[in-house]
Amino acid sequence: MSRLAVVTGASSGIGAETARQLASAGYEVVCAARRADRIEELAAQIGGRAVACDVSKAEDIARLADEVGDRLDVLVNNAGGALGLAPVAETDVADWRSMYESNVIGTLQATQALLPALIASGAGTIVNVGSIAGRGAYEGGSGYIAAKHAVAALTETLRLELVDQPVRIEEIAPGMVRTEEFSLTRFGGDQTRADAVYAGVAEPLVAQDIAEAIVWMVQRPAHVNIDLMVIKPRAQAAAHRVHRES
Template sequence: MKTAVVTGSSSGIGAATARQLAAAGYHVFLAARRADRIEALAEEIGGTAVATDVTSAESVAGLAEAVGPRLDVLVNNAGGAFGSAPVAQADAEQWRRMYEVNVIGLMQVTKALLPALIASGAGTILNVGSTAGRIAYEGGAGYTAAKHGTQVVTETLRLELWDQPVRVMEIAPGMVRTDEFALVRFDGDEERAAAVYAGVAEPLVAEDIADIITFMVTRPAHVNLDEVVVRPRAQAAQHKVHRNPR
C-alpha cells in the first residue's frame, strides 16, 4: 500500500486531504499538534496519528521515525495566518510564528522525510501555498511574505531535486472557507471572520482543495504539475470578489 504524510491534518484542508487520500488507497500518517483530533480521524480512515509540531526539529524527527524508510507522498499543509495589522503596527511575534510554520516547518518536515521519498522511487512533495504567495495586499504583509517563502522554497526544491525520483508541486488556493482559518487570523473574532466570506455564495471549501491535491499526486510519476492556482468563480482576483447584496 502506498503511504502519505499530511501535516496540519487536524482540521480544514489537511483533514479533508487525509480523507480523500485514504479513499484513494493510501495509508495516511496524520501529523498535527492536536492529538485528540488526529487520533479520531486516524480511526475513521484507518490511518496513523503522529502528534507533530512542525516547528520543532525533535518532533519532526519523531514523525520521520514513525513513517519509516519509505514514503510515497508528502503534503506540507501545516500553515496559518496570524493577524492583519499593517506593517506600521505589525506584531513581530506574529510574523515569526507565520514564518516558522509556513517556511521553517515546511523545510524541517521535507528535510526529514526526503530520504524516504527518494527511497520510494517515485516520491511526491506537494506544498500547500496560497494566492497570497503571489500578490500583496494591505494588512497581509506577514502572511504574504511567509507564503511567498513557501512558493520560492517549492521552486528551489524542484531545481535541487531535478535528478532525483521526486516530484515537487504546489497548490495555491484563493478564498477557501474552512472552520478555523479566518477565526485564527482574527484571534477568535467571529464577526470579522464571517465578514471575509460575506455575500460570497460559493467560496471554495476544504474538500475542493483536497480533491485537486489528490488529483495532482495521483498523476503518473513522470507528470509534474508545478503549480495549480485555484480560486472560486466569485473571486476574479485578490481584491475583486463578487458579493451578493444583503
C-alpha cells in the same frame, strides 16, 4: 505494498479533508498535527496513523520521520496559517515569527526529514500548500504574504535541486477557502470578523475542493509534475477583488 502519505496540519480544514481523500484513494495516511485528540480521531476513522507534531519543532519532526520509516510516497506540507490583518506599520512582529515558523520552517524541516524516504520510494511526491498570497500582495496581509512567498520560493528551488531525483515537487495555491478555523485563527477567535471575510460570497471554495485537487495532482503519472495549481472560487478574481452579493 500499500502507498504511504503524510499530511501535516491534519487536525482540521484542508489538512483533515486531504487525509480523508487520500485514504479514500487507497493511501495509508499518517496524520500529523499539534492537537493529538483530533488526529487520533481522524486516523481511527480513515484507518491511518496519528503523530502529534508541531512542524516548527525539530524533535517533533524527528519523531514523525521515525514513524514513517524508510519509504514514503506522498508528503503534503499543509501546516501553517495566517495571523492578523494589520498594516505593515502596525503589524505584530511575534505574529510574523509564528507564521514564518509554521509555514516556512515547518515545510523545510518536514521536507528535509522525509526526503530520503520519498526518494527511496522511487516515485515520491511533495505537495506544498501555498496560497495566492504567495503570488501577489494585498493590504494587511504582509506577514502571511511574506511567508507564502517564501514557500513558493522554497518549492521552486527544491524542484531545481532535485531534478535528477525521482521526486516531484508541486505547489497548490488556493484563494478564498471557507474552513471552520482559518479566518477564526487569523482574527484571534473573533467570529464576527471571521464571518465577514466570506460575507456575500455565494460559493467560496471549501476544503474538499482543495483536497480533491491535491489527490488529482499526486495521482498523475510519475513523469508528470504539476508545478503549480492556482485555484480560486469563480467569485474571486484576485486576493483583493471578490464579488459579493448584496
